[in-house]
Amino acid sequence: MSKTKKFLLSDQQMPTQWYNVVADMPNRPLPPLDPRTKQPVTKEQMCALFAEELMAQEMSVERFIDIPDQVQDLYKIWRPTPLVRAYGLEKALDTPAKIYFKNESVSPAGSHKPNSAIPQAYYNHKQGIKNLTTETGGGQWGSAIALACQLFGIDLKVYMVRVSYNQKPYRKLMMNAWGAEVIPSPSNTTQVGRSVLERDPDCSGSLGLAISEAVEVALRDPSTTKYCLGSVLNHVLLHQTVIGEEALLQMEMAGDKPDVVIGCFGGGSNFGGVAMPFLRGKLIRGENIRVVAVEPSSCPKLTRGTFQYDLGDTEGFTPLIPMYTLGHTFQPADIHAGGLRYHGAGAIVSQLLRDGLVEAQAVPQLETFAAGLIFARSEGIIPAPESTHAIAAAIREANQAKEEGRSRTILFNLSGHGMIDLYAYEQYFAGKLTNYDLPDQVISQSVDRLEKIIK
Numbered sequence: 001m002s003k004t005k006k007f008l009l010s011d012q013q014m015p016t017q018w019y020n021v022v023a024d025m026p027n028r029p030l031p032p033l034d035p036r037t038k039q040p041v042t043k044e045q046m047c048a049l050f051a052e053e054l055m056a057q058e059m060s061v062e063r064f065i066d067i068p069d070q071v072q073d074l075y076k077i078w079r080p081t082p083l084v085r086a087y088g089l090e091k092a093l094d095t096p097a098k099i100y101f102k103n104e105s106v107s108p109a110g111s112h113k114p115n116s117a118i119p120q121a122y123y124n125h126k127q128g129i130k131n132l133t134t135e136t137g138g139g140q141w142g143s144a145i146a147l148a149c150q151l152f153g154i155d156l157k158v159y160m161v162r163v164s165y166n167q168k169p170y171r172k173l174m175m176n177a178w179g180a181e182v183i184p185s186p187s188n189t190t191q192v193g194r195s196v197l198e199r200d201p202d203c204s205g206s207l208g209l210a211i212s213e214a215v216e217v218a219l220r221d222p223s224t225t226k227y228c229l230g231s232v233l234n235h236v237l238l239h240q241t242v243i244g245e246e247a248l249l250q251m252e253m254a255g256d257k258p259d260v261v262i263g264c265f266g267g268g269s270n271f272g273g274v275a276m277p278f279l280r281g282k283l284i285r286g287e288n289i290r291v292v293a294v295e296p297s298s299c300p301k302l303t304r305g306t307f308q309y310d311l312g313d314t315e316g317f318t319p320l321i322p323m324y325t326l327g328h329t330f331q332p333a334d335i336h337a338g339g340l341r342y343h344g345a346g347a348i349v350s351q352l353l354r355d356g357l358v359e360a361q362a363v364p365q366l367e368t369f370a371a372g373l374i375f376a377r378s379e380g381i382i383p384a385p386e387s388t389h390a391i392a393a394a395i396r397e398a399n400q401a402k403e404e405g406r407s408r409t410i411l412f413n414l415s416g417h418g419m420i421d422l423y424a425y426e427q428y429f430a431g432k433l434t435n436y437d438l439p440d441q442v443i444s445q446s447v448d449r450l451e452k453i454i455k
């Protein structure tokens with residue numbers, strides 16, 4: 001009998017609830033704090049910036065949360081996404097391991113980001129919000145939220161990290177095609193941007209700085225304008241669990257159970273999205289499963305950062321979040337995995353890492369591109385530079401299985417395709433990419449500046 005390559009769910013089999021892992025965590029995340037008073041932020045404070053229902057989800061301890069019908073209908077533009085058995089990659093690696101990947105690159109924006117963009121636009125629209133502001137690093141979040149805002153008739157301003165704005169003109173054009181205004185950050189449209197440009201006119205920007213600009217604009221008119229975020233926060237991770245909920249059903253169809261679930265890690269949403277539904281079995285029933293978050297060696301908050309309260313942005317507009325962090329003043333190297341250049345990790349995954357329930361690995365840039373090409377040449381899909389981190393870790397697992405002469409089942413999330421990141425591949429082919437070794441001293445410079453709220 002010929003092999004099954006793709007495990008597909010029908011529209012009717014798409015999960016109708018998101019999974020909130022907080023309900024099952026042995027230690028729930030510490031509360032976010034107001035940077036001025038160091039007291040827990042109230043829901044009212046958060047709602048000045050974000051839609052109310054999103055903040056209810058942010059603080060929820062319910063195990064499952066219904067996906068609204070209208071969101072389900074829009075998810076069906078591309079969901080359920082395929083679970084694919086990577087026979088080609090297995091053969092290329094000559095490994096006894098079985099490798100599966102969840103293909104989130106099939107969304108209109110080319111990544112997992114619309115899984116949260118659609119519900120975020122939906123809840124803002126439901127509340128009567130007419131304008132959203134946001135930031136984007138690699139441009140994937142910006143394009144996802146542009147699509148979502150277009151579907152709900154919301155006007156969108158996107159602050160795009162300047163290095164990506166210059167490297168990725170096509171993402172800007174996608175955002176424009178979906179009706180959004182795109183501004184390179186730092187910009188002279190905000191106080192924060194102007195003051196940075198005064199000090200450093202050539203500043204290439206950072207996610208934290210772009211957040212500061214987008215927040216500043218949203219706070220000018222909180223009754224009609226809100227801000228939204230594509231990663232890090234709990235509600236974003238929550239929305240992404242549709243990935244893992246589908247994958248649970250699909251692994252069952254395949255008659256397999258993953259020994260290890262892998263996702264690349266920027267702020268934690270695609271990793272959390274694929275991994276948390278699988279972690280549920282471990283938290284509730286003590287099942288034996290590993291979940292591995294993979295970050296770039298050049299931005300190693302999980303493996304070399306400190307667990308501490310830190311700001312989500314550079315200027316102090318966001319609450320203090322209990323996170324593994326490199327410090328909000330950390331300036332990551334201009335690596336091509338733009339979506340992974342963020343100084344901190346979301347509170348849920350940070351707490352789980354602290355409790356030893358998730359693992360973290362850092363992979364150098366050259367290994368990730370080599371892995372991405374092995375994947376492209378064996379499975380056909382050119383992966384996003386971010387996703388190549390998950391592929392590299394999956395390959396490490398598969399090679400270890402080979403060394404040990406033992407099979408194992410590996411599931412990784414293909415968070416996006418790289419068709420709009422071919423510039424990065426061009427740089428790789430030209431031998432222009434490096435690994436950016438990061439001395440301890442550079443990390444301690446920004447980490448030592450943090451106030452030690454957690455002793």
Ligand SMILES: *Cc1c(COP(=O)(O)O)cnc(C)c1O
Pocket residue numbers: 111112113138140141230231232264265266267268269270271339340384386387415416417
């Ligand atoms: C944004 C992005 C990431 C990183 O963000 P997470 O919130 O950690 O998932 C990873 N891969 C792709 C393709 C992205 O667009």
